[in-house]
Amino acid sequence: MQNKKRLMRVLGGGALYAATFFFDFDNEILNIAMFLLGYFIIGGDIVWKAVKNILRGQVFDENFLMFIATIGAFAIGDYEEAVGVMLFFQVGELFQSYAVDQSRKSIAGLMDIRPDYANLRRGSEIVKVDPDEVMVGDEIIVKTGEKIPLDAIVIEGESMVDTSSLTGESVPREVTVGSELLSGCVNINGVLTARVTKEFGDSTVSKILDLVENASNKKSNSENFITKFARYYTPGVVILAVLLAVVPPLMYSDQEFTKWLVRALTFLVISCPCALVISIPLSFFGGIGGASKLGVLVKGSNYLEALAQTEIVVFDKTGTLTKGVFNVQEIHSEVMSREELIELTAYAENYSNHPISLSLKRAYGKAIDNAAITNVKELPGHGVQAFVHGKEVLAGNYKLMKKMKIAYFKGEIMGTVVHVAVGGEYVGYIVIADxxxxxxxxxxxxxxxxxxxxxxxxxxxxxxxxxxVAKKLGLDKAYTELLPADKVEKLEELFAKKTEKGKLVFVGDGVNDAPVLARADIGIAMGGVGSDAAIEAADVVIMTDEPSKIATAIRASKKTLSIVKQNIVFALGVKGIVLVLGAMGIANMWTAVFADVGVSVIAILNAMRVLNTQSIHNSTVPAWEGNVEALSNA
Known part of the structure; x- marks a missing residue:
């Protein structure tokens, strides 16, 4: 709407301005009135903003500079130039505003994940309500093509879900009864009934939107520099312009005041720093938006800037470099079949909720007859003892075998080993590995x-x-058998190995690694979109749970900083040259407006390049042939 009004003013005022060239007005007063009318139609809003800012004490901005320069041009009789410069300035502002709007729309489109409503089941009725009104435990219906409004668990139906708005991944995910639904995703081809697990304020989509909205509050060093620079730069050039207008005529009697006033006014228009003030924050905003499109959520431009200086990357292992899901990789027995061994072990572990027990039962994959299990005894730190079909079964680690004085296999095995004995006799082992x-x-x-x-x-x-794992992945160093406090201690040692400007990044799951995430220069959470702790604890969240996106984040940072530096050098370089030319009387008012508006538009268009994510997408490094290979089989 604002752009439309500005366009109408430019077209109307431009037509009136053009009329002054085609029609010869004999009356000088009428001629001046035509120019003044065109001037206020085109630039009335600029004049009004300048006056309001002066009254508020906010004097030195581009509105003030244009106001003083064009009114000065009227004062010395350069009516055509005064109106023409304001027209050129407004055309540039219109184009600049359009460019900024397009950039903001592109970024907003990346995070257009806020659901408008939820289909709430109330008895036999389905009522369309605001997501804020839905409570934990309520049942919602998600129809084909609708956004999932809140985090929930599927209780009826199956479908494919588009998670690209959250993760950047184009491959849909299949959901069935018991699957977790994340708010902000889109239901593709089936009707789902789900039970809400989080209120809207605590849901994934709400947290992500909040992070994106607040990201601009954490300014980068470059943005802070530009803000401080403009604060001192603009008053400085105004003082220089006044001196330029006054000093030469006072010092040299042969110098005309009007000539130096024109140079001073030109100098003022050239000096406007809006190319930097607008394009630099826009570059960082675009960098954050581009990274979000690729599944990397950066919580502020300060973190985006810091990523470019990454020297050391420290990883947690489980859930970060590995999947964090333990599965049976090997079943070995010389006295019974593999099927018999896994069955006995699964029965013995049936009443335990330990991750290892769950993986054993998952590997067995059949219904367990609880009546066949008696006298179950948990042995903390060792394993479990139970009677299965009347036979004593011991399942646990080597400590259990030692405790029961049972000879067991002692060879080196990569992974967690569950040793099994039946009736006091060793029958084999099962390897479980991430x-x-x-x-x-x-x-x-x-x-x-x-x-x-x-x-x-x-x-x-x-x-x-x-x-x-470290050797398999090509890591430079691995520190093992560490407690959370030990990890912080090791991190302190690593800090001493980086340069003063270099950054140390820690990548973890955002839950048990919270102390190290907080201590690192930049904490990156690999908890995935569903992890509240990951979203809250880290400075950067890899929403796709892929460690390869860390390099993507660094590339996004480097590209953003490269564009920022280009804009700073370009804007200051052009302005510096034209300022000198203006002071010498070589550059006129039209050149001055190009040095302001033209440079701004070029810098903004350059800043918009950061939205092109193609150059920062995951590199095409050949896939590791053993990428899903279990540790035990390496």
Whole structure:
């Protein structure tokens, strides 16, 4: 709407301005009146803003500079130039405003995930309500093509869900009964009934929107510099312009005051710093938006800027470089079949909710007859003892075998080993291992391509497993068997190895790594879109849960900073040259407006390049052939 009004003023005032060239007005007063009318139609809003700002004490801005320069031109009789300069300025402002709006729309489109309504089930009725009105435990209906309004669990139906608005991934995810639904995603091809697990204020979409809205509050060093620069620069050039208008005529009697006044007015128009003041924040805003499109949520431009100085990247292992899901990888027995061994072990572990127990039952994959299990006894730190079909079954670690004085296999095995004995006799072992994430090796290669000096892993896992993963992925160093406090201590040691300007990044799951995430220069959470702790604890959230996106974030940072530097050098360079030319009387008012508006528009168009995510997308490093290979089979 604002752009339309400005366009109408420009067209109307421009037509009136053109009429002064085609019609010869004999009356000088009528001629001046025509120019004044055209001037106020075109630039009345600029004059009004300048007056309001002066009354508020906010004198030195582009409105003030244009007001003083054009009124000065009227005062010395350059009517055509005064109106023409204001017309050119407003055309530039119109184009500039359109460019900024397009950029903001593009960024808003990336995060257009706020649901407008929720279909709430009330008895036999379905009522369309605001998502804020839905409570935890309520049942909602999500129809085909609708946005999922709140985080929920599917209780009826199955469908494919488009998660691209949150994760940047184009491949839909299948959901069935028991699947988690994340607000902001789109239901593609089925009707789902779901039970709400979080109120709207606590939902994934609400948290992400809040982060994006507040990201601009955390300014980068570049933005802070430009703000301070403009605060002192603008009054400085106004003082120089006054001196330029007054000093030469006073010092030299042969110098005309009018000539130096024109130079001073030209100098004022050239000096406007809006190219920097607008384009620099827009560059960072665009960088944050572009990263969001690729599934990387950066909480502020200060963090986006800092990523470019990354020298050391420190990883947690489980859930970060590995999937954090333990699965049975090997079943070994010389006295019974694999099927018998996994069945006995699953029965013995049936009443335990330990992740290892759950993975054993998942590997068995059949219904368990609870009547066949008796005298179950948990042995903390060792395992479990139970009677299955009347036979004593012991399932646990080597400590359990030692405690029961049972000889067991002692060879080196990569992974968690569950030893099994039946009736006091050793019958075999089962290996359970985490799996390395598909793109973990690519992530390390990409970081080295981005000139990261050192990649390190901190883990509480055993030395053999930790070093094996580090070697497999090509990490520079691995510290194992660490408690959370030990991780902070190791991080302090690593801080001493970076340069003063370099940054240390820690990548973790955002839950048990909170102390290290807080201590690092930049904390990156790999908790995925569903992790509240990850979203709250870190400075950057990888919404797709892919470690390769860390390099993507660094590339986005470097591209943004490159554009920012280009704009600073270009704007200051052009302005510096034209300021000198203006002071010498070589540059006229039209040149001055180009140095202001033209430079601003070019800088803004350059800033909009950061929205092109193609150059910062994941690199095409060849996929690691063993990307889903279990540690035990490496």
């Amino acid at each position: 799996e390395i994430k598909n793109d973990a090796a690519i992530a390390i290669q990409d970081l080295k391509t981005e000139k990261v000096k050192q990649t390190v892993m901190l883990t509480g896992d055993s030395k053999s497993i930790g070093e094996h």
